[in-house]
Amino acid sequence: MPFWEFLAGSISGAVGLAVGHPVDTVKVRLQAQSVYKGIFHCIAKTHAKEGLHGFFKGMAFPVLTTGITNSIVFGCYSNALDYLTQSQRSDRNRGKSASAAHVFTAGCFSGLVQVFVCAPIDLVKVRLQGQTTADRYRGPIHCIATILKEEGPRGLFRGGLALALRDVPCYGLYFLPYEVTRKALTESGKEPGTFAILMAGGMAGVSTWAFATPMDVVKARLQMSGAGGREYNGILHCMRVSYREEGARVFFKGLLLNSLRAFPVNAVTFLSYESLMRLFFPPAT
Template identity: 40%
Template sequence: MSSLQLDDFVAGWVGGAGAVIVGHPLDTVKARLQAGHGYGSTVNCVLTVYRNEGVAGFFKGMSFPLVSIAVYNSVVFGVFSNIQRLISQHRYGNSNHPPALIDLALASMVAGTFSVGIGGPVDLVKIRLQMQTQPLVEANLDLKHRATGFSVQTAYRGPVHCVGTILRQEGLAGLYRGSSAMLLRDVPGYCLYFIPYTVLCGWITPEECLSPSPFSVWLAGGIAGAISWGTATPMDVVKSRLQADGIYLNKYRGVIDCISQSYHNEGLKVFFRGLAVNTVRGFPMSAAMFLGYELSLRALREQAEKNP
């Protein structure tokens, strides 16, 4: 693998770290709304978190995704870029040939599939840490169903303890709870992420420019993120519920059962819970991700040219 191909993984790591810092507070609000603990509305959720936990409540569980999601995005961007180049090399005989929409779609689907391998456990731990703020009584859970070893206040002391507890109680498969829903979210989701970004960058960038400006990258990345996260919300709700399930008791038997119970108890609107937060959060988070990716990629390539 050439250094040029490795650059995509390094740049993806930088972009992922920036996205976590920008998007985690709204991600916490989104996770709480989707898990269904009676917050009612986005505004009420924000006020409740702030009143009960202060500003620190919005950053609960961020240390783990700050490290791991950076690696996760490194894989996603690295796989997408390298698969895209392989397709261009195979179809056009030139790895730098501009990709067609079908090329982008195929590379996006492969990246989305790879993302679940790393992203499933990362999302699970992040959501478990975000959701363990209520005492069992406040969460209206029957104490007799509480798993052995859980405290009354919180289930996990931190990311490492969370991973250890899940492995001990549920095995390796427990780390991939909700992965089927994540796969159904991410495969089409990344198509609606990379394709709009590439198309919008092409539209915004003047023909005489060899590469898009930072503003073009920021704008195209933000719009692509809003589109992708907005349309992914229904399956994101299912994924979040499956991953939050099991902190104190198991409620769902799988994707279909989660969809069925959620619809039966709360109606069709439940699958659009967090839609506004997802869409709003998607813009700054993805704008930061693509901007960090493109700028660091350019810097790495310029450095490689200076030091061949």
């Protein structure tokens, strides 16, 4: 069973990423750079300087690798939930036996495991999205090589602690509203329908990013600090400097974009995942 859980997570993650990458690019630039006055100014400047291609910078690398990270997230979550509830995915009572504490704990576990793989991948994505010219990095491989040459292996994990502080609790929160919303929209004794899964996935994404955005801003700034951006000594230094110069609102940069992107991306991701799992493990009749 674990293989199919990981495979379904891999495919669903790639589908979801392809849907939301252009919006994610705008979000990263708003968070990491202070030259933009707002969402539409960023969009207009990006399009004027780089054309449509600018919105898809850095997409090839995460599309190729998101299968790994998402398979870890969904696979670890599902198997941790099975362990905590002493049930199997094919067990129709699994959802009933999983408490909020079970769901949150399994989600936190999946978030922790994926950080070790996701940190270098996310760093490369942010670096490629954040550059407004093609002078520094010619692609993901060149980006990795440059980081290793200039910063050493540790450089690939720049912003990793901020990523962990964002993802560990937020993946617990990510799966909790999904399970609650899906259950609320599903009649007792029946399998959740397409609408229930889409709404549950969308709500999971939006609610999670509401909590994740402040640390997401810090993460993006730390990741860009080694690529021509402002240098920070760590998480607390980044938070102090950002607050002093831009006020509390700086920690909510990109929240609107995160929310607009999160609903369709996570709705599609969860629908793809659930559809694939039903294909691999048809419900008992």
